[in-house]
């Protein structure tokens with residue numbers, strides 16, 4: 003019993019220490035500049051490697067999610083005789099919720115885990131130490147551009163996810179189910195607002211991008227420098243950042259809707 | 263042992279890793295322009311010592327002076343500047359950037375720290391690579407190199423900014439005799455040509471004695487012997503002699519502390 007309480011206490015202390023280290027890593031790597039700091043080209047390269055390379059999974063997933071939404075929505079709305087609201091339903095669901103959340107979750111699996119493994123391996127093979135000993139701060143050189151690449155990429159991916167999803171919905175609704183295409187598109191155009199739906203969705207996506215990438219670089223930077231340690235850190239990234247996205251989604255939605 | 267020609271001075275350093283006290287009042291000074299081989303059993307903290315000198319680990323108490331400045335008290339930026347201008351370190355696993363070619367690895371510190379024109383960087387990199395005999399390998403990637411070549415590229419990279427002090431962490435481990443001979447000659451050559459203060463952590467007693475001016479034997483958190491190879495070999499410290507001769511048993515016991523052997527076999531419980 004005592005030993006269980008003790009291990010619970012140790013777990014608590016370790017969690018708090020870990021959060022503290024993550025906070026310090028963030029504070030030191032969020033700004034640019036300093037000796038050997040990364041440049042604009044490093045940022046572009048990282049956007050390519052975390053963002054551009056996630057395009058295919060985002061596009062395919064977005065299209066299918068849009069198709070499913072339209073299929074389900076059609077079958078529900080047809081009972082109430084309001085299938086003309088289908089375009090609105092699909093687009094709002096995507097722009098407000100599924101675009102940011104799904105893009106962030108896919109990003110965590112596709113790019114977050116890769117970031118953790120990359121940084122963890124750089125640490126295990128003493129590349130980060132070697133950098134330090136050459137007078138270059140690895141936080142500024144390695145972590146900063148990756149962090150910002152995530153913050154920039156996820157909203158773009160989310161918007162893309164929603165756009166493709168809306169097309170996927172149109173494909174099912176108009177081409178397969180025979181809905182009049184004017185109903186799908188013009189009702190959507192009339193109800194979707196730029197600020198309430200698009201911008202708020204993008205704000206969410208930016209926050210998710212920041213959190214997922216932060217967790218990913220921290221897990222890599224803090225991993226034990228062994229193959230086991232890197233494996234564990236990679237899993238942690240996906241688990242923790244997925245939960246963080248879902249939890250934050252509720253909080254952000256509540257704040258933005260002002261309902262809670 | 264404290265003299266004005268010391269390049270690195272370690273004073274009363276204590277260092278703890280979790281429960282374990284790795285250094286308990288370590289005192290040693292490394293003379294400028296000389297090769298000092300740091301030796302001792304695995305796990306005594308030789309890498310830890312190098313990392314404290316490089317400022318990557320901070321001593322719990324005591325001072326680590328490099329050129330008279332206390333590394334433990336420097337700010338992050340002062341430390342980075344010290345390492346950039348004055349220090350090089352060759353890591354046990356070399357730490358080459360796997361996504362950069364040999365050329366770009368050596369060019370890295372120059373590109374990051376200087377505004378030299380491309381032609382000048384090219385010349386400097388080729389000079390460093392020529393010094394380690396790998397000018398022809400400039401377009402290869404680290405994964406395509408043998409263990410000995412990896413070490414030589416890392417060596418070329420760590421001297422790219424012309425340091426005054428260079429630290430080698432077990433540079434011979436896992437090398438064939440020929441590669442080992444090359445590294446040995448390079449370490450000696452750099453020390454002679456550039457007057458580099460060299461700290462060499464190694465287990466290879468014979469090889470280290472060939473090139474080292476001084477040996478520093480570390481064991482149990484303290485320096486148990488410091489002097490020229492001959493002095494230590496003929497000295498009266500049994501533990502130092504055991505280490506230099508590689509005797510399996512002596513003051514450093516062969517057996518990890520354990521219960522009585524016979525008792526242990528007879529009790530039958532795990």
Ligand SMILES: Nc1ncnc2c1ncn2[C@@H]1O[C@H](COP(=O)(O)OP(=O)(O)O)[C@@H](O)[C@H]1O
Nearest residue numbers: 279280284302303304305306307308309310311
């Ligand atoms: N990151 C670490 N965390 C905890 N203990 C460590 C760590 N690195 C090294 N140690 C311990 O510190 C001791 C000294 O390590 P090290 O300096 O690498 O020894 P050496 O280089 O002499 O073989 C070892 O017993 C090792 O187990």
Ligand SMILES: [Mg+2]
Nearest residue numbers: 308309310354
């Ligand atoms: Mg070591």
